[in-house]
Amino acid sequence: MTDASLILLSLGVPLAGMMLIIACGRWAALRDGVTVATAIAMFTTVLQLLPRVQAGERPRLELFELFPGLGVTFEVEPLGMVFAMLASGLWIITAIYAIGYMRGAKESHHTRFHAFFAIALFSATGIAFAGNMFTLFLFYEVLTLSTYPLVAHKGTAAARAGARTYLGILLGTSVGFLLLATLATWWLAGTLDFTPGGIMAGRVDPGHGSILLVLFLYGIGKAALMPFHRWLPAAMVAPTPVSALLHAVAVVKAGVFTVLKVTIYLFGIDYLQELASSDVMLYVAVFTLLAASLVAMRQDNLKARLAYSTVSQLSYIVTGALLLNQIAALGASMHIVMHAFGKITLFFCAGAIYVATKKTEISDMNGLGRRMPITFTAFFIGALCVIGIPPMGGVWSKWHLIMGAFEGGYGLVVLALMISTLLNIGYLIPPVVRAFLLPPKESDAGGGLREAPLMCVVPIAFTALGCIALFVLAQPLAELLGGMFVSAPPGAAP
Amino acid sequence: MTEHLPALQVAIGLTAAPVVMMLGRSGRLAWALTTLTCWATFAVALALFFEVSDGSVITYQMGGWAPPWGIEYVIDAANAWVLVIIGMISAVVMPFARRSVEREISASRIAMFYCAFLLANAGLIGITVTADAFNIFVFFEISALASYALIAMGRDRRALISSFQYLIMGTVGTTFLLIGIGFLYIMTGTLNLGDLAARLPEVADTRTIRAAFGFIAVGISLKLALFPLHLWLPNAYTYAPSMVTVFLSATATKVAIYVLLRFVYSVFGFQFSFVDLSMGWVLMPLALLGILVPSLVAVFQTNVKRLLAYSSVAQVGYMILGISFASTLGLMASVMHLFNHAITKAALFMAIGCLVYRLGGISLTHLAGAGQRMPWTMAAFVTAGLSLIGVPLTAGFVTKWHLIQAALEGGYWPIALLLLGTSLLAALYIWKVVEVAYFQTPDDEHAQVKEAPLSMLIPTWVLAGSTVVFGIYGNFTVNSARAAATALMGGAP
Numbered sequence: 001m002t003d004a005s006l007i008l009l010s011l012g013v014p015l016a017g018m019m020l021i022i023a024c025g026r027w028a029a030l031r032d033g034v035t036v037a038t039a040i041a042m043f044t045t046v047l048q049l050l051p052r053v054q055a056g057e058r059p060r061l062e063l064f065e066l067f068p069g070l071g072v073t074f075e076v077e078p079l080g081m082v083f084a085m086l087a088s089g090l091w092i093i094t095a096i097y098a099i100g101y102m103r104g105a106k107e108s109h110h111t112r113f114h115a116f117f118a119i120a121l122f123s124a125t126g127i128a129f130a131g132n133m134f135t136l137f138l139f140y141e142v143l144t145l146s147t148y149p150l151v152a153h154k155g156t157a158a159a160r161a162g163a164r165t166y167l168g169i170l171l172g173t174s175v176g177f178l179l180l181a182t183l184a185t186w187w188l189a190g191t192l193d194f195t196p197g198g199i200m201a202g203r204v205d206p207g208h209g210s211i212l213l214v215l216f217l218y219g220i221g222k223a224a225l226m227p228f229h230r231w232l233p234a235a236m237v238a239p240t241p242v243s244a245l246l247h248a249v250a251v252v253k254a255g256v257f258t259v260l261k262v263t264i265y266l267f268g269i270d271y272l273q274e275l276a277s278s279d280v281m282l283y284v285a286v287f288t289l290l291a292a293s294l295v296a297m298r299q300d301n302l303k304a305r306l307a308y309s310t311v312s313q314l315s316y317i318v319t320g321a322l323l324l325n326q327i328a329a330l331g332a333s334m335h336i337v338m339h340a341f342g343k344i345t346l347f348f349c350a351g352a353i354y355v356a357t358k359k360t361e362i363s364d365m366n367g368l369g370r371r372m373p374i375t376f377t378a379f380f381i382g383a384l385c386v387i388g389i390p391p392m393g394g395v396w397s398k399w400h401l402i403m404g405a406f407e408g409g410y411g412l413v414v415l416a417l418m419i420s421t422l423l424n425i426g427y428l429i430p431p432v433v434r435a436f437l438l439p440p441k442e443s444d445a446g447g448g449l450r451e452a453p454l455m456c457v458v459p460i461a462f463t464a465l466g467c468i469a470l471f472v473l474a475q476p477l478a479e480l481l482g483g484m485f486v487s488a489p490p491g492a493a494p
Numbered sequence: 495m496t497e498h499l500p501a502l503q504v505a506i507g508l509t510a511a512p513v514v515m516m517l518g519r520s521g522r523l524a525w526a527l528t529t530l531t532c533w534a535t536f537a538v539a540l541a542l543f544f545e546v547s548d549g550s551v552i553t554y555q556m557g558g559w560a561p562p563w564g565i566e567y568v569i570d571a572a573n574a575w576v577l578v579i580i581g582m583i584s585a586v587v588m589p590f591a592r593r594s595v596e597r598e599i600s601a602s603r604i605a606m607f608y609c610a611f612l613l614a615n616a617g618l619i620g621i622t623v624t625a626d627a628f629n630i631f632v633f634f635e636i637s638a639l640a641s642y643a644l645i646a647m648g649r650d651r652r653a654l655i656s657s658f659q660y661l662i663m664g665t666v667g668t669t670f671l672l673i674g675i676g677f678l679y680i681m682t683g684t685l686n687l688g689d690l691a692a693r694l695p696e697v698a699d700t701r702t703i704r705a706a707f708g709f710i711a712v713g714i715s716l717k718l719a720l721f722p723l724h725l726w727l728p729n730a731y732t733y734a735p736s737m738v739t740v741f742l743s744a745t746a747t748k749v750a751i752y753v754l755l756r757f758v759y760s761v762f763g764f765q766f767s768f769v770d771l772s773m774g775w776v777l778m779p780l781a782l783l784g785i786l787v788p789s790l791v792a793v794f795q796t797n798v799k800r801l802l803a804y805s806s807v808a809q810v811g812y813m814i815l816g817i818s819f820a821s822t823l824g825l826m827a828s829v830m831h832l833f834n835h836a837i838t839k840a841a842l843f844m845a846i847g848c849l850v851y852r853l854g855g856i857s858l859t860h861l862a863g864a865g866q867r868m869p870w871t872m873a874a875f876v877t878a879g880l881s882l883i884g885v886p887l888t889a890g891f892v893t894k895w896h897l898i899q900a901a902l903e904g905g906y907w908p909i910a911l912l913l914l915g916t917s918l919l920a921a922l923y924i925w926k927v928v929e930v931a932y933f934q935t936p937d938d939e940h941a942q943v944k945e946a947p948l949s950m951l952i953p954t955w956v957l958a959g960s961t962v963v964f965g966i967y968g969n970f971t972v973n974s975a976r977a978a979a980t981a982l983m984g985g986a987p
Contacts, residue, residue, distance in 0.1 A: 066887075138887070141885075184907075188902075
């Protein structure tokens with residue numbers, strides 16, 4: 001198949017899937033089957049682009065042009081390839097998990113839920129493959145809007161309030177700052193195309209560039225830099241599969257992915273070194289990283305703790321992007337994948353605990369490990385991956401990040417990363433310790449083994465194994481991502 | 495034949511009007527003749543538009559009398575663009591009008607209604623094509639008097655008061671315009687716009703000319719509803735018959751803006767208007783207030799027609815803001831918005847017309863559950879609403895993009911930010927309507943309502959669809975606007 005049709009298909013499959021899901025809404029089993037089939041079809045389509053990107057090609061597609069120089073275009077480069085594979089691959093697992101969860105937790109409106117999920121994946125793919133900032137912005141907004149009904153899913157007052165915060169912050173920052181930054185970039189640089197090495201050098205003076213960087217980083221509200229991080233804990237009112245795939249992978253990673261795209265392909269690492277605001281924003285990210293970890297320590301609600309942990313981990317990636325060297329940028333890109341696997345496992349576990357026991361608070365989880373050994377073992381593995389301890393994949397991304405900080409001579413950042421790792425241990429390991437080592441409450445005692453439904457447990461085991469597999473697979477991943485910095489890829493069409 | 499096209503543009507409508515009046519017995523026949531007239535006018539407008547699209551200029555001497563004795567018509571890229579807007583809107587609104595007017599106007603008055611409509615239409619076209627200052631005033635009065643009659647025919651009795659209010663304000667406006675034109679005539683001895691432009695520089699540094707500029711600017715500002723001279727507009731739009739609101743909202747203020755542009759850029763010239771008299775600094779604060787205040791007011795309206803009327807005042811603010819930047823890019827954004835806002839607002843008011851036709855009223859309480867009862871109408875409303883907000887891939891976005899570029903070009907960063915903020919305000923008031931229509935259940939009275947008739951739905955969708963088409967393929971509007979801006983900047987016709 002040609003490049004163009006593969007890209008179109010990657011976007012078209014989830015859309016077609018959404019329509020089929022709505023059409024089959026009346027027959028629950030068929031609809032759920034369609035959801036999984038769509039996810040599998042999408043993943044295989046995306047996967048077919050991989051060998052071309054590995055060979056150094058950059059598949060392109062120009063959909064249409066609004067006015068000269070500005071159009072909706074797609075170009076698949078290594079980072080986008082990884083993000084698209086990650087989102088679509090984990091969608092398969094999440095789709096299976098969601099079926100088990102939605103039935104187990106007796107949620108309503110399954111059809112609407114699965115349909116909007118498909119749209120969210122469609123927009124995530126659009127973000128991954130976007131060839132210029134305008135296209136990226138377009139899909140970024142669709143992603144915000146399509147996930148709003150998912151956050152408000154329960155329809156209770158709390159859910160609606162959470163969803164309003166979610167929509168308010170994400171729309172406000174994106175329209176107020178991100179769009180403004182995009183418009184200003186167009187005005188100053190004359191183009192919005194993602195180009196290796198950036199488009200700003202020589203066109204935008206560092207004064208304007210400094211302002212632009214601040215506007216971009218705060219405009220990308222999905223990257224959850226403080227003080228615009230409140231939407232992420234607010235989004236935790238959503239059913240757990242949403243938290244797992246969207247608020248640990250697709251939505252938040254779309255945010256940091258955009259940060260990386262902007263820093264690497266719009267500003268360019270060399271140009272960023274001239275900017276006064278680079279270091280300022282670096283320390284904002286480092287502050288977020290530490291502060292969010294501290295807040296996470298104090299959360300008793302498991303999902304809230306995981307949410308703040310995500311805020312902190314996202315800042316690892318932003319930090320990596322702003323350390324301004326290739327090792328750190330590589331580490332940041334790898335962390336997108338490593339953290340995704342770790343955190344989705346943790347969220348899956350939180351959901352499984354809820355489905356099996358209706359418990360949401362960590363202080364209630366004493367002794368649960370004996371009843372749900374698989375779930376808590378997986379939680380332990382996911383936690384180790386997020387913390388960055390071998391033999392989990394997470395170790396490699398943190399390794400690169402710290403190396404990058406060393407190379408840049410940022411001693412303070414190295415220190416902050418170390419402290420944060422200790423904090424990670426401090427808030428992720430206690431739930432496991434409570435579950436396995438403390439005696440259960442009297443009301444919970446006995447009852448033997450009581451895991452969540454099979455459709456919940458199998459995905460958990462799968463992603464947990466993924467965390468371990470990434471320890472071995474880090475090398476090919478790093479090689480693929482290394483292509484980001486090649487300005488003229490070998491064999492690419494001129 | 496083709497050399498008479500500029501005259502035909504006006505003459506077709508003016509001749510058809512009395513004929514339509516005489517067909518008083520049959521409303522249907524009057525409608526049919528009016529529709530044919532509007533289509534013919536649109537065809538002529540298109541022919542003219544393509545003829546000047548290569549940058550040429552058509553001049554036409556009325557009755558063969560050469561200026562300055564006779565009246566001259568001049569068509570260039572700028573007013574051909576406005577002609578297309580007027581022609582297109584009237585051509586699309588006529589099929590829509592048949593059912594809507596039959597419902598809202600008593601049968602005995604339908605012929606008179608269409609006669610007045612043709613006069614208003616011909617008046618607006620006349621203002622646009624003529625190159626004679628006094629003639630502009632005459633056509634302003636023709637279209638205005640016809641409009642007062644049209645608005646007064648609204649079903650609600652408050653329509654009479656609104657019409658009277660508009661009459662007072664409109665007459666003050668045109669009188670100011672006439673005084674200004676008189677001053678110009680005293681000083682230069684000519685009424686031809688081209689001659690005026692040539693002779694004004696000699697006498698520019700006199701109090702009379704500056705006073706003339708003031709009178710003309712304020713007079714036209716009244717007609718185009720520049721904040722805070724907009725007070726006639728919300729009532730007029732709210733109580734006029736649906737079809738009249740569609741037509742006036744899409745054309746009347748646009749033509750007035752065109753006249754302002756013609757005087758400011760072509761007759762007085764860029765140097766006099768923007769450098770000597772710093773007009774940009776007068777317009778900019780008014781435009782900004784005009785965007786902000788009516789947008790805020792719109793958020794709190796419960797009558798959807800009035801809500802959109804206030805939004806129209808805000809949109810005029812956008813167009814004036816583009817002018818106030820005193821740059822080609824800003825001018826382009828304004829000229830572009832004439833078109834983009836015309837199709838957007840006409841589509842919205844047509845959707846409102848469909849809702850009125852079925853629901854009998856247009857306050858938010860009438861709309862509960864309309865999303866389920868009238869899905870196509872509401873979908874058109876939402877589509878055009880997105881364009882009003884300025885969402886990417888709609889016509890409104892193409893304007894907003896250029897307007898913000900113009901703001902950045904001038905170094906007005908805070909204004910760029912403000913423009914994005916006011917988009918959120920627009921999102922807020924459109925969302926208010928959407929929330930009621932889609933998330934509330936209808937009361938018993940309106941539970942059995944059906945979708946609007948096809949003859950109204952299709953024209954609505956033609957315009958709603960074109961907001962998306964011109965949002966995706968923005969090249970046509972951008973190029974036309976560039977040509978029009980060049981023509982305006984270039985000097986007098």
